[in-house]
Amino acid sequence: MAVALILLLVAIGSVLFHLYSPWWWTPIATDWAYIDHTINITFWITGFVFVAVIAFMAYCVFRFHHKEGRRADYNPENKKLEWWLSVGTGVGVAAMLAPGLVVWHQFVTVPADATEVEVMGQQWQWSFRLPGKDGRLGTSDVRNIGSDNPLGLNRDDPQAQDDVVIENGDLHLQVGKPVKILLRSVDVLHDFYVPEFRAKMDMVPGMVTFFWIKPIRTGTFDVLCAELCGAAHYQMRAKVIVDDEGEYHAWLEQQKTFADLSPAKAVVKATYQSGGK
Amino acid sequence: MVDVPYDTVAGIPPAEVPDVELYHPRSWWTRYVFSQDAKVIAIQYALTASAIGLVALALSWLMRLQLGFPGTFSFIDANQYLQFITMHGMIMVIYLLTALFLGGFGNYLIPLMVGARDMVFPYVNMLSYWVYLLAVLVLASTFFVPGGPTGAGWTLYPPQAILSGTPGQDWGIILMMSSLILFIIGFTMGGLNYVVTVLQARTRGMTLMRLPLTVWGIFTATVMALLAFPALFVASVMLLLDRLLGTSFFMPSLVEMGQLSKYGGGSPLLFQHLFWFFGHPEVYIVALPAFGIVSDLISTHARKNIFGYRMMVWAIVAIGALSFIVWAHHMYVSGMFPQFGYFFATTTLIIAIPTAIKVYNWVLTLWRGDIHLRVPMLFALGFIITFVNGGLTGLFLGNVVVDVPLSDTMFVVAHFHMVMGVAPIMVVLGAIYHWYPKVTGRMLNDALGKFHFWVTFLGAYLIFFPMHYLGLLGVPRRYFELGDAAFIPPSAHSLNAFISVVALTVGFSQMVFLFNLAWSLFKGEPSGGNPWRATTLEWQTPETPPGHGNWGKELPIVYRWAYDYSVPGAEEDFIPQNQPPRATRAVQGAAS
Numbered sequence: 050m051a052v053a054l055i056l057l058l059v060a061i062g063s064v065l066f067h068l069y070s071p072w073w074w075t076p077i078a079t080d081w082a083y084i085d086h087t088i089n090i091t092f093w094i095t096g097f098v099f100v101a102v103i104a105f106m107a108y109c110v111f112r113f114h115h116k117e118g119r120r121a122d123y124n125p126e127n128k129k130l131e132w133w134l135s136v137g138t139g140v141g142v143a144a145m146l147a148p149g150l151v152v153w154h155q156f157v158t159v160p161a162d163a164t165e166v167e168v169m170g171q172q173w174q175w176s177f178r179l180p181g182k183d184g185r186l187g188t189s190d191v192r193n194i195g196s197d198n199p200l201g202l203n204r205d206d207p208q209a210q211d212d213v214v215i216e217n218g219d220l221h222l223q224v225g226k227p228v229k230i231l232l233r234s235v236d237v238l239h240d241f242y243v244p245e246f247r248a249k250m251d252m253v254p255g256m257v258t259f260f261w262i263k264p265i266r267t268g269t270f271d272v273l274c275a276e277l278c279g280a281a282h283y284q285m286r287a288k289v290i291v292d293d294e295g296e297y298h299a300w301l302e303q304q305k306t307f308a309d310l311s312p313a314k315a316v317v318k319a320t321y322q323s324g325g326k
Numbered sequence: 327m328v329d330v331p332y333d334t335v336a337g338i339p340p341a342e343v344p345d346v347e348l349y350h351p352r353s354w355w356t357r358y359v360f361s362q363d364a365k366v367i368a369i370q371y372a373l374t375a376s377a378i379g380l381v382a383l384a385l386s387w388l389m390r391l392q393l394g395f396p397g398t399f400s401f402i403d404a405n406q407y408l409q410f411i412t413m414h415g416m417i418m419v420i421y422l423l424t425a426l427f428l429g430g431f432g433n434y435l436i437p438l439m440v441g442a443r444d445m446v447f448p449y450v451n452m453l454s455y456w457v458y459l460l461a462v463l464v465l466a467s468t469f470f471v472p473g474g475p476t477g478a479g480w481t482l483y484p485p486q487a488i489l490s491g492t493p494g495q496d497w498g499i500i501l502m503m504s505s506l507i508l509f510i511i512g513f514t515m516g517g518l519n520y521v522v523t524v525l526q527a528r529t530r531g532m533t534l535m536r537l538p539l540t541v542w543g544i545f546t547a548t549v550m551a552l553l554a555f556p557a558l559f560v561a562s563v564m565l566l567l568d569r570l571l572g573t574s575f576f577m578p579s580l581v582e583m584g585q586l587s588k589y590g591g592g593s594p595l596l597f598q599h600l601f602w603f604f605g606h607p608e609v610y611i612v613a614l615p616a617f618g619i620v621s622d623l624i625s626t627h628a629r630k631n632i633f634g635y636r637m638m639v640w641a642i643v644a645i646g647a648l649s650f651i652v653w654a655h656h657m658y659v660s661g662m663f664p665q666f667g668y669f670f671a672t673t674t675l676i677i678a679i680p681t682a683i684k685v686y687n688w689v690l691t692l693w694r695g696d697i698h699l700r701v702p703m704l705f706a707l708g709f710i711i712t713f714v715n716g717g718l719t720g721l722f723l724g725n726v727v728v729d730v731p732l733s734d735t736m737f738v739v740a741h742f743h744m745v746m747g748v749a750p751i752m753v754v755l756g757a758i759y760h761w762y763p764k765v766t767g768r769m770l771n772d773a774l775g776k777f778h779f780w781v782t783f784l785g786a787y788l789i790f791f792p793m794h795y796l797g798l799l800g801v802p803r804r805y806f807e808l809g810d811a812a813f814i815p816p817s818a819h820s821l822n823a824f825i826s827v828v829a830l831t832v833g834f835s836q837m838v839f840l841f842n843l844a845w846s847l848f849k850g851e852p853s854g855g856n857p858w859r860a861t862t863l864e865w866q867t868p869e870t871p872p873g874h875g876n877w878g879k880e881l882p883i884v885y886r887w888a889y890d891y892s893v894p895g896a897e898e899d900f901i902p903q904n905q906p907p908r909a910t911r912a913v914q915g916a917a918s
Contacts, residue, residue, distance in 0.1 A: 052699055052707075055784075059711060063791060072795035072821065074731070075813045087728050095718035098682075102689060102714050106707065109692035113628075114699055120899060121630035121892035122694040130690075131634050131683065138682040142721075146675045149725035150668055156727055157664040171581065172491045191579045192586060232661070235581045237486035238594060240659065240734060244800030244813050247731040251661045253594050254485060255578025258661035271811045275734035275802050277479045279491030280405050283805040 053111035060103040064096065078245035078270060078291065079262040083152040085247070091145050098141065156248070159261045163227040166220070169200055170232075170239030170252045172278060173285040176200055177220045181211025181306055191235050191254065201235065202307050210308040213301065219288040220272075223297040227263040242275035243289055251276050264291040348875050349448055360456075362448035363874055364433045367455050369765070371429030374455075375422050378462050382417035385410045387833055394826025396807045404806040405493035408477030411804060412494075413468075415480030416502070419608065420509060421462055423750055427615035428513070428551065429458060431757060432520050432544045434765070438864035439541050441529025441882045441904075443875045445519045454519070457512030464505040471497035479804060481605075484576040484597050488569040490583055503566040510555045510562075520548045529863075531884030535639065536903070538862045538888040539632060542639050543618020546646040547611045553650070554607035561600035568592070598660055602653035609746050610649040614642055616753035617684055620706050622888075623756050624688055626860045627703035628695030629899050631889035634687045641680040648677045658729045667726040674724035678717070685714055696892065696899070700858075701775035705756025708783035709749050715787075716745025719794060734804075737797025740790045748786040755782065755839070762843075763857050767870050768850030774842040778835060785832035789825050796821060861900050862888050 077085060113119070165186055167178040178200055180186050187202055187209020194201040199216045202209040222228055232241055234252040242249045245268075248260040274285040292300060351357035361367060389410050392402045402410075433451070437444050445451045468475035476494035478487035486492050487499055494502075524537075524545045537545075564575040568589070576597040577589035625632040632638060654662060654670045688710055697703065719741040723729045732738065755778070762770050797803075800813055808814055856865040868878040882904040890901040 052704070056707065056711065059784075059787060063715075066792065066795075070792075070795045071815070071817050072792075072799045074798050075800055084727055084731055087725065088722065088731075091722050091725065091728060095721055099714060099718055102685060103711055106689045106692060106710060109689065109695070110697060110699070110707070113692065113695050114697045115629075119696045121628060121696040123631060123892050123894055124633070124694075125631050125889070126634050126636070131637050131686075134686045135679060135683055138679050142675045142678050145721060145725055146672060149671060149727050153667050153671070153727040156730065157667065172583075191581060194581055194586065237489060237491065237580075238483055242734070242802065244731075249730060249733070250659050253661045254580040255593065256595070256661055269812075271813060273802055273811065277408070277483070277486065277804045279486055279489070280408065280477070280493060281491075282408075283404065283807055283809060286809070286811075 050111045050114060052114075053107045056103060056107040056110060060100050060107070064100060067092070067096070075244045077247060078243075078264055078266050078268060079247060080265050081156075081247040081262065083155060087145075087148050087152050090148060094141050094145055156260070159229050159259070160227045163229040163261050165229050165231055166222070167200075167231045167233060168220070168241045168252070169235065170241070170274065170278070170285070171235045172237065173274070173281040174217045175220075175241075175272060175285070175287040176217060177215040178202075179213040179215075179301070179304070181213060183208055183211060186231070187212050187307070189233070194235060197311060204311070210306065212307045213304045214307050214310055215304060217287075219290060221290045221292050221297055221300045222264050224264050224267050224291050224293055227261060229259055229261045232258045232260075237278045238276045239274050239278050239285070240276035242273045243270050244273075245270050246289075249275055267291045267293055267296075348443055350874070360452060362444070362452045364437050364445045364448070364451060365765075365872065367451055368430050368433035370455050371425055371433060371458065374459055374462055375425040375430060378417055378466065379422035379426075381466070382414045382422060383833055383836065385414040385417075387830055389414065390826040390829040392806065394823040405477055406474070407806040408479070408804070409475045409493055409498070412477050412479055412482075413465075413475050417465070418747065419480065419612070420506070421465060423612045423746075423754075424513070424551070424608070425458060425509075426754060427612060427750070428520065428544060428548055429455065429516055431540075431615060431619065432548065433516070434761070435540055435864060436520055436523055436544060437527070438867065438872060438876060439538050439862055440524060440527060441532050441863050441877070441884060442523055442527040443877060443881070446523045446527050447519050450515045451519050454512045454516035457508055457515065461505045461508035461512060464501055464508060468494065468498045468501045468505075471501065473497055476502045481598075481601060482565070483601075484565060484568065484594055485578075485580055485589070488565065488577075489587075499569060500566065503562045503569075506562045507559060507566075510559045513551060513555060517548045517552045520544065521552065529881045529884060532863075532903075535636070536884060536887045538618075539621035539635070539638055539642070540615070540618040540862075542642050543614040543616070543621075546642050547614040550607045550614070550646050550649065551611045554604045554611065557600045558604035561597055561604070564600075565597065595657075595660060595662055598657055598662075599654070602656045603650075605656065606653040607646075607649045609742075610645055612746050612750050614646060616709070616750040617642060619757045620709050620753050621684075621688065621691075622862065623702045623706040623753075623760055624691050625889055625891060626760075626858050627700055627706070628692055628697045629891045630691055630695040631887075631891055632687065633690040633693075634683075635887065635889060637683055638687055641683050644680040645677060648673060648680070652677060652724075655724050655726070655729070658726050659733050671724060671726040675721065678721060678724075681717055685710065685717070700759075701770070701772060701779055702756040702760040702858075704776065704779045704783075705752045705759065708779065709752035709756065712744050712752060712783075712787065712790075713749040715791070716741055716743075716749055720745060731800075732797060734802055735797035736801045736803055737794050739803045740793035740797060743793075744790045748790060752783065755779075758843075760858065761864075762846070763853030763870075764864060764867075765871055766847055766850070767853055768846050769853045769857060770846045770850060771842050774838055778839045778842065781835040781838075782832055785828050785835070788828045789832065792821055793825060859898070859900050861890055861902050863903055866902050866904055 169176045185208045187206040189201045191201050232252040234254045239252040246262050248262050250258050250260045270289045272287040349362050391399050473496035476498035478492050567573040568577050574589045574592035577592040579590040580587050621632050652674045655674045855870040884903045885906050892899045
C-alpha cells in the first residue's frame with residue numbers, strides 16, 4: 050500500500066536524518082550544558098510521539114483503506130481512552146516543562162561573584178565596556194553620546210573615569226569566571242548572540258537587559274546580531290575571545306580607559322559645568 | 327446542549343425567528359460585483375486572497391534565490407531582501423490565511439452548514455469585502471512608492487520600523503500601518519456577521535452540539551480575532567502617530583544615524599506585548615478553522631464519525647481561551663521581566679494537551695474506518711504529519727530555557743512554517759478539492775490533484791524539516807548573507823541551496839493546481855449535489871451550486887449530528903443531518 054509506506058518512510062526518514070545530520074549544535078563554550086540536556090529530553094519525548102502518531106496513522110491507512118464491501122465502525126466516543134491519552138500527554142508535557150523551569154531558574158539567577166561587562170549595540174557595530182580598578186561600571190545615558198563619548202558615559206561620575214571602553218572592537222573574557230553581561234542599545238533592538246554560549250538576550254534602547262555565563266573553554270567566537278536591526282543587520286559582527294587568566298590580564302592592561310579617551314578639554318569643561326551649578 | 331450529539335430522537339424546537347426576506351439583486355452589478363450574497367462574497371475574498379498570496383509566493387522565490395545562492399543575483403540587495411521577507415510574512419499570515427479561512431471559507435460554509443439563507447447582515451458583509459480589497463490594494467501599492475515597502479520584518483518592531491536605518495521608512499511603513507488598520511476594520515464587519523450568524527441564524531434542530539466542527543473552528547477563531555485584532559489596531563495607530571506626529575509611545579531616547587532623536591520616554595517592549603497579544607491568538611485564528619475543516623475532511627472520507635466530537639469541541643474552545651495567555655512566549659529573549667518566563671512557559675505547554683487530544687482524535691477516526699484515499703483525504707493526512715511535526719517543535723520553543731539558544735534562528739523559521747504555513751495550507755488545498763464541486767458543480771481532475779499533493783507535501787517537508795537543523799547549528803534568521811562565521815560549515819550552504827531548489831520546484835508545481843482550477847471549471851466532470859456522500863447540510867442543497875437563498879422554499883430541519891457515517895443497520899453509509907429519524911427507521915426496516 051504505497052500511501053501508507055510513504056507516510057511511514059517520512060517518519061523513519063526524519064529519525065534517520067536526525068541521527069545522521071551533520072548539522073548539530075556548536076561545541077558549547079559555557080556551562081549552560083543544562084540547556085542542551087533539556088533540549089535532548091525534549092527531542093526524546095517529542096520524537097517518540099512523532100513516530101508513534103505517524104506509525105499509527107500509516108497502519109490505519111494500510112489496514113483500513115477502502116475495499117469493496119468494507120464498512121467503517123461506528124464509535125463516537127471512548128471516555129476511558131480519551132482520559133488516558135490526556136493524562137499521558139500531561140505527564141509527557143510535565144517531563145519537559147519541569148527541567149525547563151529548573152534551568153530557567155538558574156538562567157535568571159546571577160551568581161553573587163559574577164563580574165559585570167557591558168555590551169552596547171548600535172547600527173551596526175558592537176562596543177564593550179569593562180569596569181576599571183574600582184570594579185564598578187559608571188553611569189551612562191544615551192543623551193551624553195557624542196563623537197568623543199560613544200557609550201554615553203556620565204563625565205561627572207568618578208566610577209566612569211576608569212571604565213575600559215572598547216569601541217567597535219573585540220571582547221575578551223576570562224575562562225572559568227562567571228560574568229554578568231549587561232546589554233544596552235543606543236538606537237534599535239539588537240541581540241548579543243554567540244552560538245557557543247547558548248545564552249542570548251535582546252538589547253533594548255532605554256533599558257538595561259542582561260544574561261550571565263561562565264565560559265568553560267578558551268577560544269575565539271563569532272558575535273552576531275540576532276534581532277533584526279535594519280539594513281546591515283547581517284554585517285553586525287565582532288569576536289569574543291575567551292582567554293586564560295594571564296592572557297586576559299595582559300590584554301586588559303593594554304586597553305584605554307574612558308579618561309584616556311576623553312580629550313582633556315572636554316573633561317575640564319564638564320567639570321566646570323557641574324561645578325558651576 | 328445536554329442532548330447526546332448522536333442522539334436522533336431529540337425533539338425539534340419550533341422556529342424562533344421567522345424566515346427573513348433577502349435582498350434580491352436586480353442587476354449584473356449587484357449580483358456579481360457589489361453582491362450581498364455570502365457565497366459570492368466568499369469567492370471574492372478567496373480570489374483576492376489568492377492573488378495577493380501569489381505575490382507572497384513569488385517573494386519567497388526571490389528570498390530563496392538569495393539564501394541558496396548568495397552573491398549570484400545582483401538584482402537583490404540587502405534592503406530588498408528585508409522588504410521581501412516582511413511582505414511575504416505579512417501577506418501570508420494576514421492577507422492570505424486569515425482572509426481565506428474566515429472571509430473565504432467562513433462566508434461560503436457558515437450559512438450553508440448551519441442551514442441559513444445568508445449571513446445575518448448581508449450589506450455589512452459586502453462592505454467587509456470591499457474594505458478588505460482596499461487594504462490589499464494599499465498594501466500592494468507600497469511596492470511602487472518611493473523607498474518601497476517596509477523592511478522591518480512582519481513583526482514591525484519599533485524603534486527600527488520607523489527609523490531611517492530600515493528600508494521603507496519613508497512611505498512603506500505608513501502605508502503598511504494604514505493597510506492593517508483597514509484590514510481590521512473590514513475584518514470586524516465580517517467577523518461580527520459570522521459570530522451572529524452562528525449564534526442566531528441556525529436552522530431548526532441545529533443545536534450547537536450538532537454543528538460540524540468546521541463551523542466550530544471558524545466560529546471560535548472569529549471570536550478570538552474580534553478580541554485579538556483590537557490590540558494590533560491600537561499598536562498600529564500608536565506606531566503611526568510615533569512616525570507621523572513624533573509622539574513617543576514606543577520610542578525611548580535614542581540616537582538615529584549619529585544624532586540624538588526627538589523621541590523620548592516610550593517603551594519598545596510595549597509594542598511587542600501589544601503585537602503578540604494579537605500575534606499569538608492569530609496563530610490559532612489560522613489554525614482553528616484548519617482544525618475544524620480537517621476534522622470534517624477526515625470523517626467524510628474515512629466514512630466514519632469523528633472520534634470524540636464533544637472533546638473536539640471543548641478542545642477548540644480551550645485552545646482558543648488559552649491562546650490569550652501565552653503571548654509572551656514570543657518574547658522570552660526580548661528583555662522583559664525574566665520571572666514572566668515561568669508563567670508563560672507553563673501556559674504554553676499546557677496548550678499542548680488539548681492540541682494533542684485533537685491529533686489523537688483525528689488518527690483514531692481513521693481506526694477501523696473505510697478510508698477513501700481521495701485528494702482531500704491525502705491533504706488531510708499531509709496536514710496531520712506537518713502539524714504534528716510543527717506542533718512538537720513548538721514544545722521546544724515554548725519551553726522558556728530551550729527557546730533561549732533557538733530563538734531568532736532558522737529553527738523558529740522552520741517551526742512556524744511547518745505549523746502555521748504548510749499545515750494550514752494543506753487544509754486549504756484539501757478543502758478546495760473537497761468543496762470545489764459544491765461551488766462550481768464540477769469535480770477537479772483527480773490525477774492532477776494527486777500529483778499536486780505529492781509534490782507539495784513531500785517538497786514542503788523537504789524544505790522545512792532539514793531547516794530546523796540549520797537553526798540548531800545556530801544559523802540566524804533574517805540574514806541577507808551568512809558571511810564569514812567559523813561555526814557555519816560549507817555543508818550548511820549546500821543545504822541552503824538544496825532547500826532553495828526544492829522550494830522553487832514546489833512553488834512552480836502550484837501552477838498545476840491553478841491550471842486544474844481553471845480547466846475543471848469548464849471541462850471537469852459534473853459532480854452532482856453530493857459527490858462525497860457527505861452528511862452536512864451544504865451537500866443537501868436543492869441546487870448545485872446553491873442558488874440565492876440557498877434552500878429553495880423551505881429551510882432544512884436538522885435531526886441529527888453531523889457525523890452519522892456508517893451507522894449500524896442503516897442502508898447507506900451516511901445519513902444526512904436533515905433526514906428525519908422515521909425515514910431512517912423505514913430504511914432500517916427495509917434492510918432487515
